[in-house]
Amino acid sequence: MSQMISAVSPHFHHPRTTRSIMLDVIIALVPAMIASVLIFGLRSLMVIADCVAVCMLSEWVFEKLCKKENTLGDLSAVVTGIILALNLPVGVPLWQAALGSVIAIVVIKQLFGGIGQNFANPAATARIILMTAFSSSLTNWAVPQPFNFMPDATTGATPLALMTKGETESLPSYLDMFLGNTGGCLGETCALALILGGVYLLIRGVITWHTPVAFLGTVAVMSLVCGQDVLAQLLSGGLMIAAFFMATDYSSSPATKWGKIIFGVGCGLITILIRFWGNFPEGVSFSLLLMNILTPYIEKLTRKKPLIGEVDN
Amino acid sequence: MKLKGIRVPHKKHTAQMPPVRIPVPKTVTIPMAMHIGRPAKPIVKRGDEVKVGQLIAEADGYISAPVHSSVSGKVQKIDEMMTAMGAKVACVVIETDGLQTVSETVAPPDVHDLKSFIDAVRQSGSVGLGGAGFPTFVKFSFNNDEKAVDTVVINAAECEPYITSDTRTLLDRTDDVFSGIALLKKYLNVKRYIIGIEGNKPEAIAKAQAVASQTEGVEVHVLPPMYPQGGEKVLVYNTTGRLIPQGGLPLDVHVVVLNVTTLAFIAKYVETGMPLVEKCLTVDGSAVKEPKNVIAPIGASIADVLESAGGFKSEPAKVLYGGPMMGIAVPDLTAPILKNTNAIIAMDEREAQPPKTTACINCGACLTHCPLRLDPRAIAKAYKKGEAEDLKTLCVDLCMECGCCSYVCPAKRHLVQTNKLAKAVLRNYQAQQKAKEGAK
Ligand code: SF4
Numbered sequence: 178m179s180q181m182i183s184a185v186s187p188h189f190h191h192p193r194t195t196r197s198i199m200l201d202v203i204i205a206l207v208p209a210m211i212a213s214v215l216i217f218g219l220r221s222l223m224v225i226a227d228c229v230a231v232c233m234l235s236e237w238v239f240e241k242l243c244k245k246e247n248t249l250g251d252l253s254a255v256v257t258g259i260i261l262a263l264n265l266p267v268g269v270p271l272w273q274a275a276l277g278s279v280i281a282i283v284v285i286k287q288l289f290g291g292i293g294q295n296f297a298n299p300a301a302t303a304r305i306i307l308m309t310a311f312s313s314s315l316t317n318w319a320v321p322q323p324f325n326f327m328p329d330a331t332t333g334a335t336p337l338a339l340m341t342k343g344e345t346e347s348l349p350s351y352l353d354m355f356l357g358n359t360g361g362c363l364g365e366t367c368a369l370a371l372i373l374g375g376v377y378l379l380i381r382g383v384i385t386w387h388t389p390v391a392f393l394g395t396v397a398v399m400s401l402v403c404g405q406d407v408l409a410q411l412l413s414g415g416l417m418i419a420a421f422f423m424a425t426d427y428s429s430s431p432a433t434k435w436g437k438i439i440f441g442v443g444c445g446l447i448t449i450l451i452r453f454w455g456n457f458p459e460g461v462s463f464s465l466l467l468m469n470i471l472t473p474y475i476e477k478l479t480r481k482k483p484l485i486g487e488v489d490n
Numbered sequence: 491m492k493l494k495g496i497r498v499p500h501k502k503h504t505a506q507m508p509p510v511r512i513p514v515p516k517t518v519t520i521p522m523a524m525h526i527g528r529p530a531k532p533i534v535k536r537g538d539e540v541k542v543g544q545l546i547a548e549a550d551g552y553i554s555a556p557v558h559s560s561v562s563g564k565v566q567k568i569d570e571m572m573t574a575m576g577a578k579v580a581c582v583v584i585e586t587d588g589l590q591t592v593s594e595t596v597a598p599p600d601v602h603d604l605k606s607f608i609d610a611v612r613q614s615g616s617v618g619l620g621g622a623g624f625p626t627f628v629k630f631s632f633n634n635d636e637k638a639v640d641t642v643v644i645n646a647a648e649c650e651p652y653i654t655s656d657t658r659t660l661l662d663r664t665d666d667v668f669s670g671i672a673l674l675k676k677y678l679n680v681k682r683y684i685i686g687i688e689g690n691k692p693e694a695i696a697k698a699q700a701v702a703s704q705t706e707g708v709e710v711h712v713l714p715p716m717y718p719q720g721g722e723k724v725l726v727y728n729t730t731g732r733l734i735p736q737g738g739l740p741l742d743v744h745v746v747v748l749n750v751t752t753l754a755f756i757a758k759y760v761e762t763g764m765p766l767v768e769k770c771l772t773v774d775g776s777a778v779k780e781p782k783n784v785i786a787p788i789g790a791s792i793a794d795v796l797e798s799a800g801g802f803k804s805e806p807a808k809v810l811y812g813g814p815m816m817g818i819a820v821p822d823l824t825a826p827i828l829k830n831t832n833a834i835i836a837m838d839e840r841e842a843q844p845p846k847t848t849a850c851i852n853c854g855a856c857l858t859h860c861p862l863r864l865d866p867r868a869i870a871k872a873y874k875k876g877e878a879e880d881l882k883t884l885c886v887d888l889c890m891e892c893g894c895c896s897y898v899c900p901a902k903r904h905l906v907q908t909n910k911l912a913k914a915v916l917r918n919y920q921a922q923q924k925a926k927e928g929a930k
């Protein structure tokens with residue numbers, strides 16, 4: 178008889194793998210990708226394809242050079258590419274998007290040890306670096322114009338910029354903001370698509386409700402306290418995509434239940450601080466980065482006590 | 491609040507199948523170490539005639555258990571053998587005569603007080619039949635002044651996938667279970683009895699409840715259908731609300747835990763005097779043609795047992811003692827059925843292939859699903875860095891190796907394995923600490 182396999186227990190495993198989780202995230206991002214094409218035109222697809230391709234290529238090249246195992250199969254590079262693209266304006270020069278992708282994968286992910294090891298969210302950090310380096314092209318907001326292949330000529334202000342300037346009377350309607358028919362980055366404007374994707378992730382158990390609810394809840398409450406338009410704050414900027422897809426990144430956010438809540442509340446507070454009192458109209462990426470840095474401490478604080486004595490909840 | 495765990499596929503295909511006795515094998519190989527503690531000392535030699543129930547090895551020391559012949563026949567040899575757990579033990583190999591003549595020594599024991607009861611349990615060769623095989627009589631030998639036991643928890647959770655042998659005990663041997671309880675009531679002087687059954691066995695629950703309602707002091711607790719309800723800590727907490735302290739025993743919270751099949755066996759032994767020589771076990775798995783419950787003489791080979799289940803559907807690639815969550819892979823099919831074997835699971839090539847391990851993605855699934863609230867991800871990190879002090883803070887010594895963490899890990903990391911190694915590191919470190927303190 179052939180040799181018996183003598184593996185260690187357990188001999189059963191849940192079918193979920195890293196790859197299947199990433200596949201779920203990609204599926205959850207499909208509505209937002211479709212929305213980006215409908216809203217900003219087919220060039221959206223070019224930006225997404227650009228980022229995904231460069232992310233995958235840089236991961237492959239890096240791992241080849243470092244003689245590490247090829248991990249393209251886990252699909253995490255694809256997820257990073259899509260999320261980064263959705264965080265860029267449609268008119269972004271493709272080389273800048275490509276540069277952002279290289280930064281996200283090589284500097285932020287791989288140099289820290291690859292999947293699961295990066296302390297910061299690759300897409301959020303790359304967005305910040307690009308914004309700082311190329312502020313003109315990255316804040317050149319296209320107004321929605323479906324089915325246009327070329328970077329457009331007409332640009333306009335995002336709802337957040339309008340609010341920061343106090344021009345609330347020229348804000349788009351709530352419905353337009355909910356459907357994403359406003360200026361902004363590719364994937365951040367359509368709240369409907371993002372919520373759909375977020376709910377899918379919740380149902381699939383890829384994310385839990387703690388982070389998005391804490392994040393969005395804090396922004397809502399603080400907007401109310403500060404006398405701002407709550408709905409407009411919730412529906413504008415990169416809040417929705419961050420709350421569902423970026424603040425829930427496994428590597429750069431706490432794994433504990435209370436940690437996720439603290440992380441979400443922290444993100445919400447910093448977002449509000451920057452939005453209402455800072456120089457940038459948008460504070461979401463910065464809030465993510467700052468909370469990423471605090472993650473190890475939050476985890477330490479919120480780690481469950483092993484069951485040695487009393488049982489509490 | 492109840493301690494949970496994880497949902498695993500139950501796969502209790504054999505729950506409706508009363509056990510069938512397998513034909514007497516040509517030879518049996520009976521190891522001297524089927525329990526925790528010192529191996530038994532053989533008292534037979536090559537060429538001796540033995541009969542069913544005859545003592546063939548004596549307990550050696552206090553924590554040990556005697557071994558009896560499961561067949562009638564002739565001792566062929568006494569051999570050293572490698573067990574699946576990786577230890578060398580002596581085995582008595584008996585060539586059977588197929589007659590299964592019962593030994594004259596088999597007679598109901600004289601049981602009239604606590605001492606004679608404990609003695610009888612000791613002579614019966616009984617060990618914990620559901621788990622690690624701890625000699626049963628030790629559990630009854632508590633000092634009633636210091637650690638008064640007020641509750642006996644009867645473990646019928648049977649939370650491992652596939653296994654239904656305890657379910658069959660409850661269904662087919664309900665009377666034995668309840669006469670066992672009557673014995674404990676009489677001699678241990680404990681008033682409260684809780685039978686813990688996982689909610690996925692409605693028939694066993696109904697049957698136990700029917701009898702329990704007519705027996706004073708017996709409660710049936712239905713446990714959530716989640717693995718590992720049968721884990722001692724989880725079981726005791728979920729039935730009594732008491733938490734066994736770190737490094738402690740059920741006795742520390744005034745509880746004795748007894749597997750339901752062990753209890754039924756003890757009752758039968760007191761009635762007939764037939765020691766532990768056969769075992770009811772579940773034969774199942776993707777490679778098995780006709781999954782069923784069987785009664786096999788202890789020492790029968792796994793091959794004998796599998797044959798009685800119709801042989802293989804396909805070549806087995808991995809065969810386990812016990813269930814898929816905590817079971818131990820056997821090196822080959824000549825391995826014998828032990829006293830505490832409650833299942834033989836044979837997996838085909840596809841099911842047996844261990845999944846590929848990838849990098850930890852920090853998803854937290856392992857720590858949210860650990861019934862004891864450990865953080866296997868952090869333990870693995872501390873182990874890799876050799877931080878014994880951190881391992882202590884993380885309480886890795888609590889880990890019951892249930893496998894929930896490894897089961898849910900999307901990266902398929904060997905978390906249980908790492909925990910085992912980390913426990914050893916912590917033990918060494920603590921021993922060194924102690925030695926240092928002693929030197930001061
Ligand atoms: S850490 Fe130990 S007790 Fe916790 S799930 Fe893993 S094996 Fe079970």
Ligand code: SF4
Pocket residue numbers: 849850851852853854855856857866867895898899900901902903905
């Ligand atoms: S379940 Fe696996 S991948 Fe997730 S944190 Fe634990 S060890 Fe890492």
